[in-house]
Amino acid sequence: MDRLCDEILQLIFYELHDPTPFTLLSKRLYQFSQDPYARAHYFLNRYGPAQAVFEALGRGKVVNERVLDILMTSGAHLSRYLVQIAIHHYFFTQTHFVKTKWTRNVPFPVFLHFMQLATTRYGEIPREKGQDDGSLFLTFLKEGRHPPSLKSISWETIRDILEIYKFIPFSTKDPIMAQFPLVLAVEPRLLPYAVANGFCMDEKYRDFVFRKMFESSSLSDRTAESIADNVRELCRLDPSMFLSRTVAAEICMEARHNEVGYGALKLLANSGDLLFELPTLVEDLIKLFLKTRSLTLSSTQVNLRYLFADFPSSDPVVRLVILLTAFLPVEREPGTMSCVPSLKAKLDPLKLGSITMADMLNLLIHPFMDRYHPVFDYIKGELVTSEGPKGLHQDEIKIAVGKVATRLLELDCKGKLLKKLHDGYPHLRELVVQAVMDQQVKLDSLPDSEDTEACRSYKANLCKDNGFFVNTSDYFWGSSDVGYPSDGENVEFESGTISDVCKESNNVDTLELGPIGREALTTMINREELLPARSRRRTFNYHYNFYNHYEYLPTDYLSVAKWIKNDFGPKHRLTAVFMTHAVLNDNSSVLRHYLHDPVTFPVPLTLKHFQLLSRLGRAANYNMFAAIQNGAEFFHNEEDYISSKSDYSSRSNKNRYRNSISRPQVSVVIDCIPSTSSNANTAPTGKKRPRRIAAENRSYHIPDSDDEVDAMEVDLQEEKVNLNLVNHLQLWIKHLGDLQKTEQAKFRERRKRAGNDSNADITKTEFLKTLSTNLRALRKYADDKRKASEILDAPASDYEDDEYIYKSPRSKKRRI
Secondary structure: OOOOOHHHHHHHHHOOOOOHHHHOOOHHHHHHHOOHHHHHHHHHHHHOOOOHHHHHHOOOOOOOHHHHHHHHHOOOOOOHHHHHHHHHHHOOOOOOOOOOOHHHHOOHHHHHHHHHHHHHHHOOOOOOOOOOHHHHHHHHHHOOOOOHHHOOOOHHHHHHHHHOOOOOOOOOOOOHHHHOOHHHHHOHHHHHHHHHOOOOOOHHHHHHHHHHHOOOOOOOOOOHHHHHHHHHHHHHHOOOOOOOHHHHHHHHHOOOOOHHHHHHHHHHHHHOOOOOOHHHHHHHHHHHHHHOHHHHOHHHHHHHHHHHHHOOOOOHHHHHHHHHHHHOOOOOOOOOOOOHHHHHHHHHHHOOOOOOHHHHHHHHOOOOOOOOHHHHHHHHHOOOOOOOOOOOOHHHHHHHHHHHHHHHOOOHHHHHHHHHHHHHOOOHHHHHHHHHHOOOOOHHHOOOOOOHHHHHHOOOOOOOOOOOOOOHHHOOOOHHHHOOOOOHHHHHHHOOOHHHHHHHHOOOOOHHHOOOOOOOHHHHHHHHHHOOHHHOOOOOOHHHOOOOOOOOOOOOOOOHHHHHHHHHOOOOHHHHHHHHHHHHHOOHHHHHHHHHOOOOOOOOOOHHHHHHHHHHOOOOOHHHHHHHHOOOOOOOOHHHOOOOOOOOOOHHHHHHHOOOOOOOOEEEEEEEEOOOOOOOOOOOOOOOOHHHHHHHOOOOOOOOOHHHHHHHOOOOOOOEEEEEEEEHHHHHHHHHHHHHHHHHHHHHHHHHHHOOOOOOOOOOOHHHHHHHHHHHHHHHHHHHHHHHHHHHOOOOOOOHHHHOOOOOOOOOOOOO
């Protein structure tokens, strides 16, 4: 260590937060640490020129007059604001953000030399309370949105503070550090002076600054031209500054309420000062509302139609969203009992062109559309076809209703609309029954268990786990799927289907210009101001990454599977089909309702469900094993409990199943065999008078004895009863155990065929893993229950002496 040169020692010093322990290692290190040049450059290299003086004043035992002189001549930044705060802190005249001793550790002669250096540089320094440069800066920010006549501090004063007195926050703990970029939003002309003082605009401040530029304020007399000029000036002074898509989308979200900011955005778009196309941004923004609950808000609907009127688009997704904004809130007018006048008043100004049958059917299958009257009213009166007159005939509407109802069966969140269609169109019941029965799943119809890729990708059509958020491209119809002729004028709108557009939009990379969200500009500004100032912008666009994955569903939606069970009954064939699909798709919400709903009777669970999962190699849902543990009856398949004689589809019988859950572990089957007596074939005799019978009965029993009680007992002719106990839990364990053995044999065979092939997949299937785990738990539960029942069924003893336990007396200790 003693042989190292001074330059190497300096580099070591710069990396230490507290060099004191290091200086005590040797005399050479101690003598090196006493050098004023080494001390001054330690603060410069460790903390940078902007914070070097602030950190040096906090080390009072290290700083002397020579160290201060070297700091000033070596480029350390000294602002008048720092001198004012240091004087206030040293003489206890005003409390600022510094809560430690800081300058009070500096000897008075050294601090006096520091004030002399500041006086030489800046002359007379204001020391009054509230007159320091930081207070003036904060006052200017508070009055930034006021008219010039109401401002107490002009921008020229702030310019002089920055240019002459070198104002800049001198510590990261200073609250002004987080507020400093705001001055650029109020007055972009101050940016060159701030950069000259060492300010560096970080990209995390970029959106923050532009939000404040476009902020809506009722007290301001700003115009769209002035905002656009400020944006251009700021981008000219700093090439790294640009208006991102994030802020532009937020401005568009309040276009109706912030007309000045929205007008400035359109001016920038027309002049080519934006790095993106504003019509494309509006198109992408409207697409976001295809799968969000905020589409049902009236303010959002009005704003989206306002944006579409300014930037029309032929995109099918945008077209569907705009149609939803018109059809969702509409109600039938009392006088006409039709929704057509209200719909035409909203749609005609938008110039959407002719509405097609594909548009109408896509409206009906959207998750938030739970009323069919507005759509069918428009179809009857205004739908344009290539055949001539407007509207469809009643037979064509029935076909459309059947097509929609069949499609709604596959969308689990559309139970409310399906129920309304079912009640409004009686012919749908047979169609629904036939459509569901066509979806029956048999073991042979599943992919082969050896084809792992096909088994992994297999999905049942019913009881899907609300995959609208993920699989948007497969959700809606295209014009070719509907099968209805459309008007030729609307060909341009049908150039691409919703599925194609959704797939193409996923490939667009616009992250460099910022992601877009559904929040308004005012909402984002308020959210930032609610957070602590020092941690306000530690993360970048944190709020766009965590959307609720179920906000694309209505809050009070009715599951189709739940409606099927309530309307047809838990032991109907349709309910059995939905149960099978829920098991295959691992739909936990449907299985929980079918198996554990405390209000209705549960849907039976069968061994076939486990066999289907075994074929696909998928894990069984925990609700299935919980139902077995709670006492579910054992059935091989649905044919065991479905009765062909019972009409479960009758609406009058559907309330019969709404009972509390009562699932016995043991079923009791009683066979009654009438007993035959020896005199069964004898002729009946007449009745005798009771007094004569008592006189003929002679006995010598002692009164109040046990013999008298036995004698009073009458032997009646009772029926012989045979109890056949069926333990469903043991049946489940037995058959699931056999299924487990079969799966284990397949696994051993697969491992044997693989041999030494390292690329072969010889892992256990997910079904075998979950079955082994839960079957072990079921066996343990059955064993514990058997032991508990044996203790309860043990015969009680008639002798009280059995409870007595003889204990030998304790021997007395002899005292010696």
